[in-house]
Amino acid sequence: DTEVTQTPKHLVMGMTNKKSLKCEQHMGHRAMYWYKQKAKKPPELMFVYSYEKLSINESVPSRFSPECPNSSLLNLHLHALQPEDSALYLCASSQPERGDLGGYTFGSGTRLTVV
Amino acid sequence: GNSVTQMEGPVTLSEEAFLTINCTYTATGYPSLFWYVQYPGEGLQLLLKATKADDKGSNKGFEATYRKETTSFHLEKGSVQVSDSAVYFCALSDPYNFNKFYFGSGTKLNVKP
Numbered sequence: 001d002t003e004v005t006q007t008p009k010h011l012v013m014g015m016t017n018k019k020s021l022k023c024e025q026h027m028g029h030r031a032m033y034w035y036k037q038k039a040k041k042p043p044e045l046m047f048v049y050s051y052e053k054l055s056i057n058e059s060v061p062s063r064f065s066p067e068c069p070n071s072s073l074l075n076l077h078l079h080a081l082q083p084e085d086s087a088l089y090l091c092a093s094s095q096p097e098r099g100d101l102g103g104y105t106f107g108s109g110t111r112l113t114v115v
Numbered sequence: 116g117n118s119v120t121q122m123e124g125p126v127t128l129s130e131e132a133f134l135t136i137n138c139t140y141t142a143t144g145y146p147s148l149f150w151y152v153q154y155p156g157e158g159l160q161l162l163l164k165a166t167k168a169d170d171k172g173s174n175k176g177f178e179a180t181y182r183k184e185t186t187s188f189h190l191e192k193g194s195v196q197v198s199d200s201a202v203y204f205c206a207l208s209d210p211y212n213f214n215k216f217y218f219g220s221g222t223k224l225n226v227k228p
Contacts, residue, residue: 004158031214042204042218043159050214090158096214103149103208104216106158 006091006107014115015081021110023074023091031055031096032074033104034066037088049074050096081114088112117142119205121219128195128226136190136203136222138179144210148172148181148188151204153221159204162190200226 004025013019023032031050035043048056049068063085065077074091088111092104122137140148147166151159163172168183177192188205202221209215 006158033214040221042221045215048214056212056215092159094214103147103151103161103164104159106151106160108158111156 004091004093004105004107006089006110008110009108010111010113012113012115013078013081015083017081018077018079020078021076021089021091021112023076023107024072025091025093025105026072027093027105028071029093029095029105030071031094032068033092033094034064034074034076035090035092035106037090037109039087043090047076078112081112083114086112086114117146117207117209117217119207119217119219121203121205121222123220123222124202125223125225128224130197130226130228131194132226134190134192134195134199134224136205136224138188138190138205138219140186140188140205140207142186142207142210145183146207146210148179149206149208149216150177150179150188150190151206151218153202153204155201162203195224195226197226197228200224 007022034046037043046060047066052068067075088109090109091107118141149164150162152162153159163174165172165181171180179190204221205219
């Protein structure tokens with residue numbers, strides 16, 4: 001199994017809603033990532049978890065709250081988002097010490113629209 | 116600091132034409148270099164990689180050589196197909212933090228029959 005699975009594929013939420021994005025991998029990778037991608041732009045790193053511990057937070061607003069319940073799962077909890085947060089949210093995984101050798105494996109993303 | 120610069124797109128080619136997408140980088144230390152491809156509505160897929168100078172990454176007819184002297188990692192393909200139409204991202208890994216990647220702005224390739 002060499003996939004990173006993200007759910008849901010599409011999400012529309014209001015600015016007062018609370019929702020969660022989910023990501024799952026079964027490749028034995030111990031680093032997992034959240035990226036945000038706006039249209040026609042490269043992915044921007046949000047968070048990195050290494051061995052289930054948050055290792056990088058790229059100054060992301062607190063309305064985004066990551067969680068890594070175990071080595072296979074990564075969640076992104078959303079609360080009080082703004083319309084400008086609408087984007088494609090990508091999850092990825094890699095071996096923590098050697099992400100530079102194998103690169104990332106990305107999921108297909110969740111297309112989020114905030115109304 | 117670390118950064119990646121890609122040629123601006125879109126690049127429009129006819130089927131079977133030769134493709135070059137330029138990528139240059141700035142890095143402290145010796146990064147690994149990658150090309151990712153993104154098809155419409157999908158996530159990014161690793162296309163090829165090179166981990167040290169003079170390495171050549173190759174996959175599906177695409178090639179790129181890690182050139183330390185010119186700090187470049189240009190993507191080439193001898194004969195493109197319509198199915199190669201996608202956005203291509205050059206990326207490097209932070210030499211001191213393997214978990215941190217820097218992506219170029221992406222180059223959209225359109226291949227016409």
